[in-house]
Amino acid sequence: MVNEVCMNDTKTSRGGGRDRIFQAAAEVIYEKGLAEAQTRMVTDRAKVGTGLLNHYFKWPELRAAAWELIFQAVVRDLWRSQETPRDALDRFLEEAFAAEARLFWKLWLEAERLAPGDKPIAEALGRIRAQMRDRLTALLQEGMTNEDWSLPDPAATAVRLEAMRDGLAGMILSDDPDLDASLAVHHLKRVFDMETVGAKQT
Amino acid sequence: MVNEVCMNDTKTSRGGGRDRIFQAAAEVIYEKGLAEAQTRMVTDRAKVGTGLLNHYFKWPELRAAAWELIFQAVVRDLWRSQETPRDALDRFLEEAFAAEARLFWKLWLEAERLAPGDKPIAEALGRIRAQMRDRLTALLQEGMTNEDWSLPDPAATAVRLEAMRDGLAGMILSDDPDLDASLAVHHLKRVFDMETVGAKQT
Structure with missing residues (x-):
């Protein structure tokens, strides 16, 4: 479901780094929870370096945005x-x-x-x-x-x-x-x- | 309230170390919460050394017992x-x-x-x-x-x-x-x- 959500919601431009990071963050948070999710899990999954994540996002904001993406799907599904x-x-x-x-x-x-x-x-x-x-x-x-x-x-x-x-x-x-x-x-x-x-x- | 609770509930024998630690633990947990409470806060408040706390209690069990003491008072108050x-x-x-x-x-x-x-x-x-x-x-x-x-x-x-x-x-x-x-x-x-x-x- 998260996969699906992210494909629909983020402006995916042929898997650009920014979108891959965003999608990976949603997947990691869905699986691990907010407290346990770490930037390294996200960069590992997105197959990007920490520098790129930090270039696009501040972690607290990425974390919250990824959480929100997950629950936007829950709202629609209601x-x-x-x-x-x-x-x-x-x-x-x-x-x-x-x-x-x-x-x-x-x-x-x-x-x-x-x-x-x-x-x-x-x-x-x-x-x-x-x-x-x-x-x-x-x-x-x-x-x-x-x-x-x-x-x-x-x-x-x-x-x-x-x-x-x-x-x-x-x-x-x-x-x-x-x-x-x-x-x-x-x-x-x-x-x-x-x-x-x-x-x-x- | 916690003070009162502890005075009533623990078998206080003129402020023995064990009872002072137990009471201090309940006070610390009431003020700080379970996650933030630390043994050092308890030993500082009870004015005992870490050795004495460890002699009487394992921290996870002391923490839970102190939490339970607080809520026993809540149950009675219901x-x-x-x-x-x-x-x-x-x-x-x-x-x-x-x-x-x-x-x-x-x-x-x-x-x-x-x-x-x-x-x-x-x-x-x-x-x-x-x-x-x-x-x-x-x-x-x-x-x-x-x-x-x-x-x-x-x-x-x-x-x-x-x-x-x-x-x-x-x-x-x-x-x-x-x-x-x-x-x-x-x-x-x-x-x-x-x-x-x-x-x-x-």
Whole structure:
């Protein structure tokens, strides 16, 4: 997915050094996390020297930009083109704690942790958070237009769904014995059901 | 609070070296966090040599035990003796994101983050989590007995309240612009209101 993302997003001009570095940074951060990723892993993977990386990027900014690239894809994936709100929401609820989502969770919680002391990360997190919340809110509103469900305040519901998902993810990642992925999905769905007023059963 | 905690909890025998070290460790961890706390800070504060610390403790275990001591006090404070369930729950909801709670949140999220690679922390986290959940569940059940509120599954409500609180705390600590402490309290209360069925308005 990261590969794909980078091919689509960076202005790839036949694999120029700058783009290769950017793409390599996203791959390294996806695999290793923000704290463990190092410039040398990126230059090794991009097959360039440290000098070239330093010529194009400052590491803290490259790191944050690569993190943001990864999550831009996550934002887009939240509501795919042509997808109905109901299908998108079902996927949101069902796949929130899927095994494949674990790496994203770790990356997300890592950015939250680093943000207070890392300005580029804080800014990237802020932008992605806003995009994700806007998209989830739009999805919830579109579902109301379609009469899939009714919500008194879709924006507030979006915040609560996110908070619940974050909190449950934190519990799972730290091996809470009372929780596994399927129970977490159950809790998240329960919250959405409580949020809806006179939701249609589909 | 930590001072108080330690005085009550450790078997203080007129300030023996072991107890002074344990108390100093809890204070250092409360102030610095798990990752930044170092043995030297503890020995400096306890006014003992490194040799004595190493004689009594292994650092990873001392660190986890000191963390656990801090949170044992938090668990007790969740429902104070003589307090009605309604009062305790109101405090739980109202004070969840108070400024004074920030250090505890950071410590909690830090333990969640460290747990996968740190067995003593993972075990301490597991014990505290179970105690906290049991106490919150007991509080919710007692409120049902008192007919303060009605909940179909108090244990599940406890998990969801915790997850929501964790998720909202993570957002606040990483400076989510859409959220502040009072809005977070609003969201947490809203979740509890949705959980209750025919709750009495008091």
